[in-house]
Amino acid sequence: MPVLTDTFALSNGVTIPKIGFGTWQIPDGPKTYDSVRTAIDTGYRHIDTARAYGNEASVGRAVRDSGIQREDIFITTKCPAEVKDPAGARHAFERSTAALDLGPVDLYLIHAPWPWNAIGSDHRAGNIEVWKVFEELYAAGSTRSIGVSNFTVADLESLTAATSVLPQVNQIRWFVGHTEPETTAYCHDKGILVEGYSPLATGRLLKNREIAAIAGKYGKSVAQVSIRYLLQKDILPLPKSTTPSRIAENADVDFELSAEDVAALDALDAGGI
Known part of the structure; x- marks a missing residue:
């Protein structure tokens, strides 16, 4: 499936495969190991995990056992959302890289601008320290690229005003009917790649009849x-499945939606999904 070998170029020149395999809510152990091995065997070369998912060790083992050269697989992990201090950030990274056991990671993200139990609270100062x-x-x-997740325009502006390196990625919830136009336009304007998690709205x-x-x-x-649809909007999709047939189906997207059909999908934003 050629799309699995296509790449986006990040602002620092690092290339990232255009589709990632998501591992959110896949439990550590055989479920994660088998899903990641299936994805790699199918041709995926981009695996997305996080400290918070608790499955980094199984992701790392699956990658090591796959027989694919390490440099040919792109690995993303994330600093926990509740970590907002320098010591905590260093410790989290050490734990993640030890669990993965894959050497340097390819992309490291701040998982969210606020702890999950305090969504919307102000942690701008902490985010700057972590960054x-x-x-x-x-x-x-130690990481080939750095970025954020769940950041709004205001979050990004606060961060970049006080730091030196512009985030190379912002991973946000993005799917037909929920396209975050303000954040997406800002990121595209600044050269920040947008990754879309939950591209099927979980x-x-x-x-959905219109999409059908x-x-x-x-x-x-x-x-x-x-x-x-995400790919045609220059958004990197992160589909997740534990079913081998669906893992393959989600990557079999080497076709082109017409401008008319893209516009019809755009229109679903106004109506809601």
């Missing part, structure tokens, strides 16, 4: 059209 640690890790070559899109009607024209599934 300075990220800049040190990046300068040392399964909710699969029953479009999918029928192409002989594709709702999932495939939904993932293709």
Whole structure:
């Protein structure tokens, strides 16, 4: 599947495969190991995990056992959302890299601008302190690129005004009907790649009749059209599944949606999903 070998170029020149395999809510152990091995065997070369997922060790083992050269697989992990101090950030990175056991990571993200139990609270000062640690890790070559997740325009502006390295990625919730236009436009303007997690709205899109009607024209599934839509918007999709057939289906998106069908999907934003 050629799209699995296509790449976006980050602002620092690092290339990142255009589709990532997400591992959120996949438990550590055989579930994660088998899913990641299946994804790699299918042709995925970009695996997304996080300290908070608790499955980094299984991700790392699956990558090591895959037989694929380490430099040919792109690994993302994330600093926990509740960590907002330099010592905590350093410790989290050490724990993540030890669990993965894959050497330098390819992308390290601040998981959210606030702790999950205090969404929307103000941690701008803490994010700046954590980002300075990220800049040190990046300068040392411990991570090839750095970024953020769940950051709004205001969060990004606060961070970049007080630091030196512009985030190379912002990973946000992004799917048909929920396209975060303000944040997306800002990131594209600044050269920050947008990654879209939950590209199927954690399964909710699969029953959508409008998307199903479009999918029928192409002989594709709702999932495939939904993932293709992100790619045509220059958003990097991070589909997740533990089912081998769906892992393969989600990557089989080497087709082109017409401008008319993209516009029809755009219109679903106003109506909501």
